[in-house]
Every structure is written in C-alpha cells, then in structure tokens.
Amino acid sequence: DQQVKQNSPSLSVQEGRISILNCDYTNSMFDYFLWYKKYPAEGPTFLISISSIKDKNEDGRFTVFLNKSAKHLSLHIVPSQPGDSAVYFCAATPRETSGSRLTFGEGTQLTVNP
Amino acid sequence: DSGVTQTPKHLITATGQRVTLRCSPRSGDLSVYWYQQSLDQGLQFLIQYYNGEERAKGNILERFSAQQFPDLHSELNLSSLELGDSALYFCASSLGLAGGLKETQYFGPGTRLLVL
Numbered sequence A: 001d002q003q004v005k006q007n008s009p010s011l012s013v014q015e016g017r018i019s020i021l022n023c024d025y026t027n028s029m030f031d032y033f034l035w036y037k038k039y040p041a042e043g044p045t046f047l048i049s050i051s052s053i054k055d056k057n058e059d060g061r062f063t064v065f066l067n068k069s070a071k072h073l074s075l076h077i078v079p080s081q082p083g084d085s086a087v088y089f090c091a092a093t094p095r096e097t098s099g100s101r102l103t104f105g106e107g108t109q110l111t112v113n114p
Numbered sequence B: 001d002s003g004v005t006q007t008p009k010h011l012i013t014a015t016g017q018r019v020t021l022r023c024s025p026r027s028g029d030l031s032v033y034w035y036q037q038s039l040d041q042g043l044q045f046l047i048q049y050y051n052g053e054e055r056a057k058g059n060i061l062e063r064f065s066a067q068q069f070p071d072l073h074s075e076l077n078l079s080s081l082e083l084g085d086s087a088l089y090f091c092a093s094s095l096g097l098a099g100g101l102k103e104t105q106y107f108g109p110g111t112r113l114l115v116l
Helices: none
Strands: A010-014 A019-025 A030-038 A045-051 A056-059 A062-067 A072-077 A086-094 A108-113 B005-007 B010-013 B019-024 B031-038 B042-050 B053-057 B064-068 B074-078 B087-094 B111-115
Touching: A010 A019, A019 A030, A019 A086, A019 A108, A030 A062, A045 A056, A045 A062, A045 A072, A072 A086, B005 B087, B010 B019, B019 B087, B019 B111, B031 B074, B042 B064, B042 B074, B074 B087
Parallel strands: A010 A108, B010 B111
Antiparallel strands: A019 A072, A030 A045, A030 A086, A056 A062, A062 A072, A086 A108, B005 B019, B019 B074, B031 B042, B031 B087, B042 B053, B064 B074, B087 B111
C-alpha cells in the first residue's frame, strides 16, 4: 500500500527553466510534508517543508504547493541549475500523539541540462 | 554535512551473521530514526527512539533490534542476516522538542550493507 506516490521516475529540464516535481498521497492523517534531495552515496538532504495549515511555502528558488482537497503537493524549482540534478523524495508524516515516522515516495530523478 | 554520523560506511557479511550499525545524532537532537532503503522498497521507516526510549515502530523485522544509549547515540542490530537484508540503512535525527511532531529529520550518509 503506497501511501505517498511520485508517479514520475524521472524529469529532464533545461538550465534556467522551471522544474516541477509532483507527489500524491492517500492518507488523510498526513499533516506535514517534506521534500528531500539525494545525491548518490549520500543521505537525503532536507530541502523544504509545509504544514497542512498552509498551501504554499517558499525558500529561495524552491516553492512547495499543497492542495489538500486533491491530496497533492508539488515542488517548483526556479530557475533550475545543473547542481539541482539529484533524486527528489517527497515525504509525509501523520498527526500522531507520539513519534514522527516519515513515509517516503519512490523518488524522482531530476536532470538539469546545461 | 547534516551533522549526523554513521559507521561503518560499508559492510559486507554472510547470510546468518549478525552486524551492528552505529549512529550519532546531531548535537542537541534527542530523537533518532532508522530507515532502510532497498532496491525494490524505497525508503522505509524502521524505528524511532526519543531520549533513550522507543517511540514508534515501523516495518522492522523481529531479527532486527535497536537501542539508544544515554549519550544519545543509537545502534541498529541486524541478526540472522538474509540476502534480502542487503540495503542502505539510514539514521536520521531531530530535536524531539515537540515529541517529534512536525520536525525536520536530518539524515546521515548511510551504511551500505551487502549480505552474500
């Protein structure tokens, strides 16, 4: 049962253009969402997060949008840079009284071409 | 550099053996999490400790166990190893101030385990 899904295994964009990575979830108990970036042979690196009380959060070139009714979130990277090439994971955590397990999507390999 | 350290970086062992993976959280973090990333499963939550106590459990096999010590470092013990246990094992940590809720988890570089 895949509760967090990233349907695009890969995405290729030109340097300077916008990269849009998508993520869908099924568990309505999820109320905090995060994006991580992962380079080969390294651990996931935190990028940006959003709480379910918001629909948008911005940090520099990265913006995350949350559509609760559609159970969908997206990460926008503008402008995209070659150094952004990595695997991007969407993750979610539920409303729980204790603990904070992250449920991850399968990841999307982003390639930014110079 | 996330501030989370994991040792060893690589581990090669045989089926039936037992190994111990070690994690040191970021300075000041009270919560430690373990995740497994295998080829066909993606990143899966195994277990969380908060200030020495088990806080949450995921899809952790009975052959696996973990603990968090008074100095807050954590160890993940994997026993009776099978070929399918070959994976990347990540440790993450967070402050733990909110009981772990809505906190960012910072990941270590991982331990790559290969069971032959």
